[in-house]
Amino acid sequence: MTGVVGPGAVWLVLRATVLVVVAALLQVTVAADLEVLDGRPDLVVIAVASIAILQGPSAGAVAGFAGGFLVDSLGLGVIGSTSLTLVAVAYGVGVFGEGLRRTAAVRPLLAIGAASLAAGAGQLTLALLVGSVPQASPALALAIVPGAMLDVLLAIGLYPAVRLLLRRRGPRTVSLDLGAARV
Amino acid sequence: MPRNPRAYRLIVLTALLALSFALVTVYFREGADGSLHRTQRWLGDTFxxxxxxxxxxxxPVRDAGEWVGDVEDARRERDRLRAENERLRRQLADIQSDGQLAAELQAELxxxxxxxxxxxxxYAPLAAVVIVRSPALFSQKVxxxxxxxxxxQVGDPVVSGVATDETATAALIGRVTAASRGTAEVTLISDAAMAxxxxxAGRQAADxxxxxxxxxxxxxxxxxxxxxxTVNPGDLVVTSGFGSAEGGVQSYFPQGIPIGVVSFVSQSDTESYKTIQVTPWVDLRSFRTAVVLTRSTA
Incomplete structure (x- = not known):
């Protein structure tokens, strides 16, 4: 992953992988039939967007590909279709996340909301292209909005958790002030 | 790996997009026994x-959520059924009330x-239903x-009655004191302005x-x-319906319409006339139907 060097990188990748797998598993088992306020949460989008914000566009794109592949495979979808969307969305979110401080609280949530909208729009476009959805309609497009709002609400709790999970564990720098001498 | 990180990540992006696109294409082109479909089944089995x-x-969480949803659905259903029940009760009450009114009017007629x-x-009888009862304390009108x-027409006598399955009686309740095209105001005999x-009935000089x-x-x-x-309690009181031979002064009411029964009689040496208390047949506070005795000529 970008910017990750040393043995901690393996653990970071492992944690990110576990995160994406768990998110995909929960998405196809729990979230798929969970409808709240006319919206359906997309845990994979939240996880992938969070990774992209915290680890950069390349890591986000890889997570998006993996998450999409898993969702399509486990959810009996067209393999590659969700990946195609999530790769592009995660990359964009990652580029946006580069300008954010790691401790930023509100903008990441907005970015996740935008990612959810973009992912929904992308999946709708693909569904129209491959014929899964026969005809575009404003109602279909508007149906994406409640899900995105729900994702933002969930991200209020999940994004800090992902940030905690993916925090870097480098060596600590200790500075001791011994009067005139600095060690 | 290129030294320029920006170029590197663009390559990653392009490669992943291309791979995704290739997967979609292959997935559509291959049959159900293709490698991607097999992979999908294998992953499904593995997971x-x-x-x-x-x-x-x-x-348990899902059950709890469904329970909450079911309870909410049940509440909505309960409220809907309550509202429907209330509406049907009102309809039934209206139907019963209309039916009873019709039966009362039929019996009276x-x-x-x-x-x-x-x-x-x-006179010709015309059935009518009371639609407004005057709420004023000192005004007895419907x-x-x-x-x-x-x-x-103004002046028409109005009777009403109490109908049971076996008998029907009707008695004077008032007269029309104002009328429009669709309604008629009746001043009851209990109004202070009425006489x-x-x-x-059947007694000499008892008018x-x-x-x-x-x-x-x-x-x-x-x-x-x-x-x-000679007047005794229980005697029937009816309209006397006087009229002059020349047709000038005439009672509003035809002769012989029942009004009520004598409930109390007394007389004293200091009084010029008897004291006779009459209880009307009709409860003037609660009748719902009336029959107007309309005159064929003005």
């Missing part, structure tokens, strides 16, 4: 235990047209749902003026009855 474990783990009721002469378009020429009893709104007083007249 099946994990999926099952997750399903079992979240089942039958009675009035029967031989038991005094001959109506030029509004009927028939008016001049049905032949009602009815009445007498005790007088029936007026409201100031002390008791549920009774009337038959005044100006000579002391020589």
């Amino acid at each position: 099946a235990p994990a999926s099952g474990a997750v399903q079992r783990a979240v089942q 039958s009675y009035i047209r029967s031989d038991e009721f005094p001959a109506l002469g030029d 509004l009927l749902d028939q008016g001049t378009s049905a032949g009602i 009815v020429a009445a007498g005790v 007088g003026i029936l007026q409201p009893n100031a002390g008791d709104r549920s009774t009337q007083v038959l005044d100006f009855v000579a002391k020589v007249a």
